[in-house]
Amino acid sequence: MAGLLLKTLALWTVRTEGNCVGRVGARVAQWAAPRAPAPAASAPRPACLTPAKAFSTAEDAQEEGRRKRNEAAFSSIGRKISERVIHVLDEKGGDLGSMHRADVIRLMDARDLRLVRRDAGAGPPVYQLLTGAQIHEERLRLRAREKARPRAGPTVTKELTFSSNIGQHDLDTKSKQIQQWIEKKYRVQITVKKAKNAEEPEKMDEIFNHILQTMPGTATFSSRPQAVKGGKAVTCVLRHLSEKEEITHRETRESQKGGVADKVETAENRMSRTSDFN
Template sequence: MKSIQGSRLSPFQTKFIHRMSALCTIKHLCQATRSENKYTKRFFGILLTQTAQKWLFSPFWIVVPNLRKSAVFGLTQPFCTDEKSHAQPKRKAAFGSVGRRIPYRILHLINQEGESLGNMHRAEALKLMDQHGLKLVLLRDNVEPPVYRLMTGQQIHEEQLKRAEKKKSSPKPGVVQKELSFSSAIAKNDLETKTKQIAQWIEKKHHVKVTIRQAKGSSTDMFTLFDHILETVSEKATYLSKPKVAREGVSTCVLRHMSDKELKEHQKMEIKKNSAVKEDENEDLKSKELHQ
C-alpha cells in the first residue's frame, strides 16, 4: 500500500479500485436487504398467526428495499378479521332520560314548563337536573348546540305514549291510507254514503282516516259519530287509532281491517252475544206465559 500511495496510480488500477468498492457496496446492500426481508416476514408472520383474535390494521406506509430501485413505497389496505366491524347504520335512540351521559360540551336547555334557558355547559344542566329532581331528555341532536329538556318521569311517560300512538297510526310501507272528512251536521243519508265508502276501503284492507269537524250550532257529539261508523262496519273493521281531538273543533280516528285472529274472536263474541239475547227473549216469553 505504501508503494501504491507513494507512486502514481495508472488508469487501470484506478478503475479496478472503483469496481471493487462498488462490489463491496452491493454486497452490503444485499445483506441489508436479506435482513430487512427476514425481519419483515417474521413481523407479519406473527400477526397473521393470531387468527383466533380479532384485530384491525390501520392504514400505514412501509418501505421495502429493492436492489434495482432505491426504495419501493406501498400503502397497506385496512385488514379486519371481525365481520361486525363494518360501519353499522346509526340507530335512533328511544325517547327517554339520558341520565348523565351527555357527549356534548355545550347544549341548549329547556325547562320543565317548556321555556328556553339558553345555551349552557353540560355541568350546569346536570346541576339543575339534580337540584330539581328532574330527568334530562334529548329532543334534537341535529342542531348546534343540541337541544335537551328537563322533564318529570310522568311527562316522559306521556310523551312516549303519544309517540307510540302516532307511530301506530301512521301507515306501514305498502299500506294505502284513505282520508275522509265531513261536518258533524252531516245529513243521515250522506253519512250512510260515507259509511259505505269506508266499508269498501276496509274491504280492500286500506287504512281509513276519518276527520269530523264540529259544525257551528251543532250539538252532535263527534265521538258518537265515530262509534256509529265503527258499529256499521264492525264485521271487518276496528280502530287503528282511537278517536281523539286533533285540534279545537276537529277530531279524528283511523280505521283498519281486522286480522284473521281478530275476526275469529269477533265472531265468537257475536255468537255469545246472540245466544245471550235469545236466552233473554225465551225467559221473557216464559214469564209472560206464567202471568197469563
C-alpha cells in the first residue's frame, strides 16, 4: 500500500514538472522569436493642385469667342497661299488684278506687306496687301463695332408712378429720366394715378403725349394708355423705335420739310408774278 502511494506520487511529480517545463519552453520560444516590424506610417501624399480657369460668365465666353473669330477672319495668312491664282488689292485699295501666288509673294517681300483674305468665295478669291499697322487698326475697328452691337438678352423694364396733379417742373424731370432709359433701349412702364381733385380724364392723355413729344424720333408706345385699378390710374409702356421705324421717321420728316419748302417757293413765285403784273 505504501509502495503504491509512493509510485502515484512520483508519477504526479513527473507530470507536473513536464507541464511546467513545456510552458516555460513555449514562453522562452515566444520571447526568442523575432518580432515582425511595426508597419511604418505612410508618408503624406502631396496635395494635387488642379489648375482652374478664372471665373467667367456665358456672355464673357461668347464675347471672347466673337473676338477670336474676328481676329482669325482678319489676319495675315503669311506665305501659305492655297490658291494658285488670286485677285489682289494693294494697301490703298487699288485693284492689281489676278496674279500668280509666286508673284504675290515676291511683291510682299519687295514692299514688306502682309496678305489678308478679303473674299474667299469669289472666283478667283480676293486678297489684299496691307501693312502691319493697317491690320492692327482694322482689328481695333472690328472690335469696337462688335462692342457697339446690341446684345441679345432679356428686355429691361423700368417702372415710374406719379400723380396726375404733378407740377410742370417735376414732369420735365421725370421726362428726362424716361428719355435716359429709352436711350438705353429699356422699356418704361408709366402709371399715372388719378388725383382726387382731377377735373377731366384728358389730363392724363396730355401727360403721356407731353412725355412722348420730348423724344421725337426716339420713342413710341409699346402699349397705349389704358385704365387700370378700376379707373383709378392709367398706365402705358414706352419703347425705343426699331431701326426700320427710325428710317421711316427720318424719311417722313425729310418729305415734310421738302413739302414745306415747295409751298414757300410757290408762294414766293406767286407774289413775284403779282408784283410784276402790277
